[in-house]
Amino acid sequence: xxxxxxxxxxxxxxxEILARLQALQNKMSERGIDFAILFQNIDIFYFTATMQxxxxxVPKNGDVVFxxxxxxxxxxxxxxxxxxxxKDDREIINFIKSMDLKGRVGLELDVLPAQIYLKWTxxxxxxxxxxxxxxxxxxxxxxxxxxxRQIKKSxxxxxxxxxxxxxxxxxxxxxxxVASMLESIGRKNGHPGVMRMxxxxxxxxxxxxxxxxxxxxxxxxxxxxxGQGFYPAVPHGASLKKIEKNxxxxxxxxxxxxxxxxxxxxxxxxxxxxxxxxxxxxxxLEIIETVNEIGKEGVNTRDxxxxxxxxxxxxxxxxxxxxxxxxxxxxxxxxxxxxxxxLPVITPRHDIFLIEGMVFxxxxxxxxxxxGVIGIEVxxxxxxxxLERVTSFPYSLTVV
Amino acid sequence: xxxxxxxxxxxxxxxEILARLQALQNKMSERGIDFAILFQNIDIFYFTATMQxxxxxVPKNGDVVFxxxxxxxxxxxxxxxxxxxxKDDREIINFIKSMDLKGRVGLELDVLPAQIYLKWTxxxxxxxxxxxxxxxxxxxxxxxxxxxRQIKKSxxxxxxxxxxxxxxxxxxxxxxxVASMLESIGRKNGHPGVMRMxxxxxxxxxxxxxxxxxxxxxxxxxxxxxGQGFYPAVPHGASLKKIEKNxxxxxxxxxxxxxxxxxxxxxxxxxxxxxxxxxxxxxxLEIIETVNEIGKEGVNTRDxxxxxxxxxxxxxxxxxxxxxxxxxxxxxxxxxxxxxxxLPVITPRHDIFLIEGMVFxxxxxxxxxxxGVIGIEVxxxxxxxxLERVTSFPYSLTVV
Numbered sequence: 018x019x020x021x022x023x024x025x026x027x028x029x030x031x032x033e034i035l036a037r038l039q040a041l042q043n044k045m046s047e048r049g050i051d052f053a054i055l056f057q058n059i060d061i062f063y064f065t066a067t068m069q070x071x072x073x074x075v076p077k078n079g080d081v082v083f084x085x086x087x088x089x090x091x092x093x094x095x096x097x098x099x100x101x102x103x104k105d106d107r108e109i110i111n112f113i114k115s116m117d118l119k120g121r122v123g124l125e126l127d128v129l130p131a132q133i134y135l136k137w138t139x140x141x142x143x144x145x146x147x148x149x150x151x152x153x154x155x156x157x158x159x160x161x162x163x164x165x166r167q168i169k170k171s172x173x174x175x176x177x178x179x180x181x182x183x184x185x186x187x188x189x190x191x192x193x194x195v196a197s198m199l200e201s202i203g204r205k206n207g208h209p210g211v212m213r214m215x216x217x218x219x220x221x222x223x224x225x226x227x228x229x230x231x232x233x234x235x236x237x238x239x240x241x242x243x244g245q246g247f248y249p250a251v252p253h254g255a256s257l258k259k260i261e262k263n264x265x266x267x268x269x270x271x272x273x274x275x276x277x278x279x280x281x282x283x284x285x286x287x288x289x290x291x292x293x294x295x296x297x298x299x300x301x302l303e304i305i306e307t308v309n310e311i312g313k314e315g316v317n318t319r320d321x322x323x324x325x326x327x328x329x330x331x332x333x334x335x336x337x338x339x340x341x342x343x344x345x346x347x348x349x350x351x352x353x354x355x356x357x358x359x360l361p362v363i364t365p366r367h368d369i370f371l372i373e374g375m376v377f378x379x380x381x382x383x384x385x386x387x388x389g390v391i392g393i394e395v396x397x398x399x400x401x402x403x404l405e406r407v408t409s410f411p412y413s414l415t416v417v
Numbered sequence: 418x419x420x421x422x423x424x425x426x427x428x429x430x431x432x433e434i435l436a437r438l439q440a441l442q443n444k445m446s447e448r449g450i451d452f453a454i455l456f457q458n459i460d461i462f463y464f465t466a467t468m469q470x471x472x473x474x475v476p477k478n479g480d481v482v483f484x485x486x487x488x489x490x491x492x493x494x495x496x497x498x499x500x501x502x503x504k505d506d507r508e509i510i511n512f513i514k515s516m517d518l519k520g521r522v523g524l525e526l527d528v529l530p531a532q533i534y535l536k537w538t539x540x541x542x543x544x545x546x547x548x549x550x551x552x553x554x555x556x557x558x559x560x561x562x563x564x565x566r567q568i569k570k571s572x573x574x575x576x577x578x579x580x581x582x583x584x585x586x587x588x589x590x591x592x593x594x595v596a597s598m599l600e601s602i603g604r605k606n607g608h609p610g611v612m613r614m615x616x617x618x619x620x621x622x623x624x625x626x627x628x629x630x631x632x633x634x635x636x637x638x639x640x641x642x643x644g645q646g647f648y649p650a651v652p653h654g655a656s657l658k659k660i661e662k663n664x665x666x667x668x669x670x671x672x673x674x675x676x677x678x679x680x681x682x683x684x685x686x687x688x689x690x691x692x693x694x695x696x697x698x699x700x701x702l703e704i705i706e707t708v709n710e711i712g713k714e715g716v717n718t719r720d721x722x723x724x725x726x727x728x729x730x731x732x733x734x735x736x737x738x739x740x741x742x743x744x745x746x747x748x749x750x751x752x753x754x755x756x757x758x759x760l761p762v763i764t765p766r767h768d769i770f771l772i773e774g775m776v777f778x779x780x781x782x783x784x785x786x787x788x789g790v791i792g793i794e795v796x797x798x799x800x801x802x803x804l805e806r807v808t809s810f811p812y813s814l815t816v817v
Binding site for chain 2: 026028056057058062066067068069070071087088089090091095124126127128129130131132133134135148193194196197198200201202204205207209210211213216217218220222223234235236237238246247248249250251252254273275276277343344355
């Protein structure tokens with residue numbers, strides 16, 4: 018039933034799912050974790066190919082036990098794994114108790130609510146609990162060729178949206194009007210409408226359109242530009258500001274295809290770019306081009322950040338790079354996958370060495386108080402000896 | 418800056434914010450909770466009128482302490498409360514330590530990630546911790562007149578969307594195409610694009626359009642109809658099914674205005690409704706009309722459910738009411754407010770007596786395997802001696 022009416026998407030093979038689970042078990046053995054109990058939808062989907070109300074028990078050796086509460090019928094159609102159909106948590110807890118597991122357990126402590134944590138650790142008498150999310154995020158950081166194909170399809174939705182901007186970006190229309198039209202185009206091209214972001218208190222717009230001061234409003238989030246929104250209740254996203262000539266408009270769009278998220282930003286201008294924005298624009302462009310040139314397997318993400326920062330310093334634009342004052346964020350890019358905030362984070366705070374199959378967005382952005390914003394965001398796939406672009410729409414300034 | 422470019426929305430007065438905090442402190446005293454530490458964005462927004470990276474400390478008596486990490490500038494513009502600007506959690510923890518608070522502490526255990534729970538209970542040496550979310554949800558359940566005005570404005574967005582359906586619902590277009598156009602209309606009319614749902618593993622579509630079997634696919638969620646979606650990675654929402662004549666199309670739309678969510682469903686049909694769907698349609702209509710007639714302050718929500726269920730039984734439609742087989746849910750309606758799953762829940766499982774200011778959706782829906790879906794969802798405000806509708810678009814079947 019599902020397949021008849023759905024998009025004809027490629028699904029992960031059983032071999033791929035088993036390899037993901039094997040990777041998890043290997044890392045669990047390395048880190049001395051005896052078993053893991055997973056609860057989060059996205060993690061469980063990654064390891065089972067189905068998103069149900071379910072719990073996944075992973076011992077460090079041997080078969081996983083996949084408990085599905087609802088929908089059992091949909092799980093049957095979707096997962097290549099065997100599973101146990103259960104009515105409620107009580108059944109799962111009793112089953113796990115009967116397995117008499119011992120040792121250190123991994124739980125997704127970054128996202129699992131305290132209530133569930135307290136209930137399950139008490140019921141199962143778990144005393145040695147560690148966070149398993151770091152390991153899961155490390156595994157998910159390296160995409161398979163299957164996943165990279167999905168990422169590239171997601172990039173096609175990004176291209177379809179940026180290619181449509183010229184038809185809608187006009188003097189006097191509001192940021193919101195442009196956003197609503199572009200979102201609609203992305204949706205028609207297959208965007209399912211969700212943007213997943215890991216963590217507490219996170220919410221993500223499908224599109225952020227900012228121009229001038231609307232882009233300079235600082236938000237609660239760890240993002241350089243989140244938009245002004247309409248009111249304090251939703252303090253992000255497009256505003257009702259009317260689009261003007263000569264001031265850059267930044268369009269930050271997040272696509273999703275088969276669960277895989279891409280996230281890029283393009284600068285547009287109606288008329289002629291005000292000279293004030295030329296320098297930061299050229300610096301952003303130079304950073305993208307430099308990263309594209311130096312990026313390949315083995316490069317340290319800290320060095321990528323530092324190289325970009327040198328370009329910023331040479332131009333004397335440090336004060337505006339990735340935000341100003343309290344709005345400054347400490348990264349230049351972030352990983353992409355089933356969630357928009359995956360590893361690697363491109364930051365000077367730590368070393369991650371690029372590995373083939375990583376996917377990340379690089380987003381040099383300048384936020385200049387009282388004036389506006391300019392920047393670019395481009396997604397890259399790490400290959401052995403180069404970076405591969407995810408989209409094809411030009412990342413240079415588009416004049417409308 | 419914000420106000421110039423934003424919608425001209427009504428913001429809660431300082432008196433209203435202080436009354437909300439007083440209500441929380443009163444309930445904390447009643448339940449023997451000495452202080453509470455709030456972390457969740459929506460809860461903090463409710464009690465402070467601003468949504469920042471922040472923590473709110475509420476003692477059972479005396480002034481609250483509001484710690485704002487980011488954005489301090491935006492908090493200054495938005496909250497009527499005094500607050501302390503802090504750099505990080507360390508500063509907040511040290512400040513709270515210096516207050517030497519004693520006794521039972523309330524935390525939002527239903528949403529607070531275990532990692533944050535473990536860190537703060539350890540750092541602050543908290544041993545007597547209870548869940549404060551139940552109390553917060555009870556307070557938020559009763560809306561002020563200010564909030565009801567926002568809810569009604571939210572309902573206007575719902576009306577704008579349902580009023581536009583006739584222009585887009587055509588034979589041969591896909592559910593997705595209709596969804597993308599209607600979403601766009603809602604956005605242009607001020608929908609900020611977010612739909613907030615409390616809890617772990619929750620995600621919410623802005624619109625769900627289903628017809629025939631696409632509506633009958635069971636999902637992981639506690640909802641009778643969630644749509645089929647395109648693929649297992651996002652197993653809900655509009656599908657690529659083409660709209661046909663004579664079969665009911667259900668359009669379930671969620672609006673947001675100034676943070677307040679409304680959520681209604683209408684049945685549409687192109688041509689003439691197949692006779693098969695007439696009985697369940699009339700039963701859904703009778704349930705809505707019965708609830709509208711009997712609802713007022715003092716009525717038990719359990720009785721509302723039971724009254725509706727009697728109508729279902731009389732028609733012999735129990736097997737399809739609110740889902741079939743594993744897809745059946747045990748409620749007929751849910752509260753609305755800053756989140757889509759607020760109290761009261763209209764269910765036979767417990768008693769909640771209606772109080773003026775409650776807002777809830779009643780959604781009698783029939784899901785008939787291999788055939789399709791039909792139903793209605795209408796939002797009501799509880800008044801002393803009647804229910805008040807939130808929207809004005811007719812809830813009866815619209816023939817296109």
